[in-house]
Amino acid sequence: MNQPLKIRLDNALNKGSKADRKIANFMMSGLSELPFETASSIAKKVEVSEATVGRFCRSLGYTSFKNLKDHLKNDIGDHPWLMSDRLRELQGNEIAGDAALASGMELEIAGLVSVYELARTPEWRRAVKRLATRDCVHVAGFQTERGIAQYFANQLQYIRDRVTLLDLAGGNFIETLATDQDACLVIFEARRYSRLAKLLAQEARAAGIPVTLVTDVFCDWGHAVADEVFAVRTQFHQFWDSTALMASLSNLLIHGVFTELGPEVDNRLDKIARLYGRFTGHVGAPQAQVEN
Amino acid sequence: MNQPLKIRLDNALNKGSKADRKIANFMMSGLSELPFETASSIAKKVEVSEATVGRFCRSLGYTSFKNLKDHLKNDIGDHPWLMSDRLRELQGNEIAGDAALASGMELEIAGLVSVYELARTPEWRRAVKRLATRDCVHVAGFQTERGIAQYFANQLQYIRDRVTLLDLAGGNFIETLATDQDACLVIFEARRYSRLAKLLAQEARAAGIPVTLVTDVFCDWGHAVADEVFAVRTQFHQFWDSTALMASLSNLLIHGVFTELGPEVDNRLDKIARLYGRFTGHVGAPQAQVEN
DNA sequence: CTCAAGTTGAAATATTTCTGTCATTACGTC
DNA sequence: GACGTAATGACAGAAATATTTCAACTTGAG
Structure with a gap:
């Protein structure tokens, strides 16, 4: 009942009727074109009736051809792996x-x-490089994304100097931004709190500070004011949007910067670990992972 | 007239109208999902009328949205949509x-x-119920998990009263905890910062306050001092451990509490939305999701 | 050959998606 | 502030896409 499309098609190829096999075969040979087709366009191409295509999809366990397409989008299908x-x-x-x-x-x-x-795009590499090399990094986040911003800033502080989490309660961030000529800015934002974030991005850009924006796919101004826009999905059938994936994105960014900095970062980690050991009673780098 | 979609969208971003920019932005941030959309699905998501989407496509030089999709098929060969x-x-x-x-x-x-x-365990249900019903909820997090804690607290504040994010700089949280007899506590913690978290959990328990602990799988003291322990995995081959999944866990918890509270929460959301609308210029509940 | 079971397409219907018209709103210019 | 232009959404109609119904067909067992 809950198998990936390919398996179901394979099944249909064996057990199905003539028309079913035609359709299955067509779908198999062009899975990646499928999103562009409709039930009737397929019907024409394989010379069966629209009705048959519909029935076929239902026999596969979907409610309709459209439903099949929807599943295709998120088909994590042929990965029996872990789960x-x-x-x-x-x-x-x-x-x-x-x-x-x-x-x-x-x-x-x-x-x-x-x-x-996203972590494999040119934009990503550019942002990572900048975060590793600029004198100073500002981080900002609004409302719930403030927490994510802090999460990101805290971790970045472990591996490089001069990371500041902007406090935007008053909205007077201009001066903060102006203090350094070689700064960059990372903003965490989701649509519902757009205004301040947009303002900040605009002012930063006006001040010549490059902006990296992490937002949801609904942000309607990102590309206009930011150097890079990383849009994460947020709708997971919860009662409101979840920006949790921004945390995963944060960690990937951090990891990227770490890799970019390379050995430079070791000294810093050691130093922090010592400072930190006094505080927590631990020794050693803060759970730096052993390379395997 | 024969440019790739991306260029045209970029153009629209600069020269286009507000709605045009909205649409262009949306398309930019998810080119690979575009084949699955229809003009009206986009219209819903970016909150413009279907007509506007159609007009936009025509302004880009296509005859319709469908025509745009057809071109997309050839335009971006390097964007496989199959997961x-x-x-x-x-x-x-x-x-x-x-x-x-x-x-x-x-x-x-x-x-x-x-x-x-985790979200299907009895412990989870118990924790959710408590978070929904107790008079007052304290949230705490240390170091990088402080950001996650804030993320959680902020969201919980939207749906219920009396949520406080503990400030533990000084370590004098005992009095904070003692103020309310019907409180509960959520701690976000990861191995590397254990000492304070453990202390806090112990004192809370001593004060009769139930403790929900979100931690990593290496925490070796959680079950002794917490009523529920939710352990997330943290090692993803990054240079150090990632607690990003705690954010996803947070959202699931929030969603659970929301469901538990049911209609009660609506008034509160409305109230906040109004308050908040004044602040951001938005109206309506903060992106509450429309059931589909 | 005959019948039953299963399969199929045509036509009718329902649904979704798209387009055109028009009144309203937003925006820039004077 | 008043004006004209452009942008927008609501609505309705048109087109497309999908589903249901039903009669015709195919197939294979007896």
């Missing part, structure tokens, strides 16, 4: 509320994959 | 660093699945 059993248990269990939970999880996983994809 | 393709690409690419990235992603996905599993 299959547990995931399937979640997915199979249609007790009230849990279905939404399970589909939300799929969406969030898809969103997480998107975040990792 | 599995994208995963494969990440995994197949063994350029230095990327292999680690891909395997890290798998681990993080597995970790995310674990988080969703």
Whole structure:
């Protein structure tokens, strides 16, 4: 019941009727074109009726061709890997509320994959390089994203100097930005709190400070005022949008900067670890991971 | 007249009207999802009318949104929309660093699945119920987890009263805890900063305040001092541990509390939305999700 | 060959998506 | 502030896409 499209198609190829095999075959050979098709366009191409295409999709377990396309978007399908059993248990269990939970999880996983994809773009590399090399990094976040901003800033502070979390209560950030000529700015923002963030970005840009914006896909001004826009997905069937993936994105950024800085960072970590050991009673770098 | 979509969108970003920029921005931030959209689905998401989306496409030089999609098919060959393709690409690419990235992603996905599993345990339900019903909720987090704690607290404040983020700089939290008899406490913690968190948990327990602990899987004292322990995975082949999944866990908790509170919460959201609207210039609940 | 079961397409219907018109609103100019 | 232009959304109609119904067809067992 909850298999990836490909497996289902494979099944249909064997057990299905003539028309079913035609359709399955067509779909198999052009999975990546599928989003552009409609039930009727496929019907024409494989010379069956629209009705048959619809029926075929239903026989595969989807409610319609459109439904199939929707699943295609987030098909984490052929990865039995890590989760299959547990995931399937979640997915199979249609007790009230849990279905939404399970589909939300799929969406969030898809969103997480998107975040990792962002980490391979030229924009990402540019932002990482800048965060590693500029004299000074400002970080800002509003409302709930303030927490994420702090999370990011705190971690960045471990691996480099001169990271400041902007306090924007008053809205008087201009002077803060003006203090350093070789600064850059990272803003965490989600649509619902746009105004201040936009203002900040504009002023930073006016001051010649490059801006990296982490936001959701609904932000309608990002590309106009930021040097890089990293848009994460936020809708996971929860009662309001979740910006949790920004934290994952943060960690990936941090990791990137760490890699970029390379050995430079070691001294700093040691120093901090010593300072920090006094405070917590621990010794050693703060849980720096052993390379494996 | 024969430019790729991206260039045209960039153009629209500068020269276009407000609605045009909204649409352009949205398309920019998710080119690879575009084939799955329709004019009206986009219209809903960016909050313009369907007509405007149509007009926008025409202003870009296409005859319709559908026509735009058709061009997209050829335009961006390097944007596979199939999740599995994208995963494969990440995994197949063994350029230095990327292999680690891909395997890290798998681990993080597995970790995310674990988080969703936590949300189905009896402990989870118990914690959610408590967070919904107790008079007062304290939230605490240390070092980098302080940001996560703030993220959690901020969101919880939207849906219920009397949520406080403990400031633990001095370590004098005892009095704070003692002020209310019907309180509960949520601690975000990760191994490297254990001492204070443990102390806090102990004192809370001594004061009769139930403790919910969100930590990593290495925490060795949690079960002794907390009523519930939610352990998230943290090792994703990054140079140090990532507690990003705690943010996802936070959102799930929030969602749970919201569901538990049910209609009660609506008034509060409205009130806040109004307050908040004055601040940001927005109206309506803060991006409460429309059920679909 | 006959019948039953399953499969299919045509036509009708329902639904979704798109376009055109028009009144309203926003914006810049004077 | 008044004016004209441009932008926008609501609405309605048009087109497309999808679904249902039903009769015709195919297939295979007897």
